[in-house]
């Protein structure tokens with residue numbers, strides 16, 4: 105029997121949990137669905153990630169509002185993916201911050217990504233009609249942006265560490281608390297989506313830079329909060345291990361003149377024991393291997409995913 109396309113058969117609601125990581129620092133995790141966060145400044149809030157639709161985002165904001173009623177001055181987008189940005193209008197944020205490459209990617213492929221992602225994971229696209237259009241960052245930067253939280257709350261640092269999950273991922277770092285919101289650069293017990301990735305950069309210098317922050321708590325893109333250096337290191341190691349196994353398997357099949365289908369099967373076999381039970385593993389792997397196949401073949405930037413191309417790759421590899 106063919107496997108259902110991507111996450112189209114994943115319809116069971118996930119439980120959302122708000123965790124207070126430090127005074128005024130919040131994470132909402134959801135059993136493997138996209139995580140989000142918020143940091144209180146003296147008289148404003150910085151939110152990190154926007155979920156897939158305004159209706160989904162409004163539900164998160166209602167939970168956050170049990171803790172703080174300060175207005176959202178900054179909404180930070182870690183990268184351009186639709187399920188993380190299209191809920192932005194619910195925040196009524198003064199400023200929407202992203203990396204400059206993220207803004208360019210939204211212009212180049214935001215519409216296609218929207219259609220692709222909502223078809224891949226319809227459960228997240230709750231009340232899809234409530235999305236008013238693409239989300240446009242109003243403040244972008246290249247390397248680093250610092251926000252003074254006011255009072256004696258210290259500063260919040262947004263940083264680009266190199267190409268990784270996309271061309272423009274940024275992290276949110278709280279030096280005083282050593283808390284890192286890593287976006288999809290790190291996953292904790294969830295499979296990686298690498299369909300728009302730069303695997304060699306990500307597995308090497310980019311993750312080195314993330315690890316170099318030596319966070320005490322880490323909120324990845326999906327999965328639970330990693331608490332303590334041991335769990336933080338484990339999440340980073342798991343992310344790197346997934347990428348390295350992909351590079352080894354896809355690279356091996358390429359070098360011996362094999363096919364994309366063979367590369368998929370070898371990668372699946374190499375990863376399924378350690379990662380197969382984790383969220384979105386089967387969903388992601390065809391897109392992941394397809395992108396890495398291109399990358400190792402010299403295709404510099406990821407080919408744009410469209411709803412039609414998604415179905416073609418799925419039929420070729422996963423059926």
Ligand SMILES: [Zn+2]
Pocket residue numbers: 183185269288297
């Ligand atoms: Zn993503």
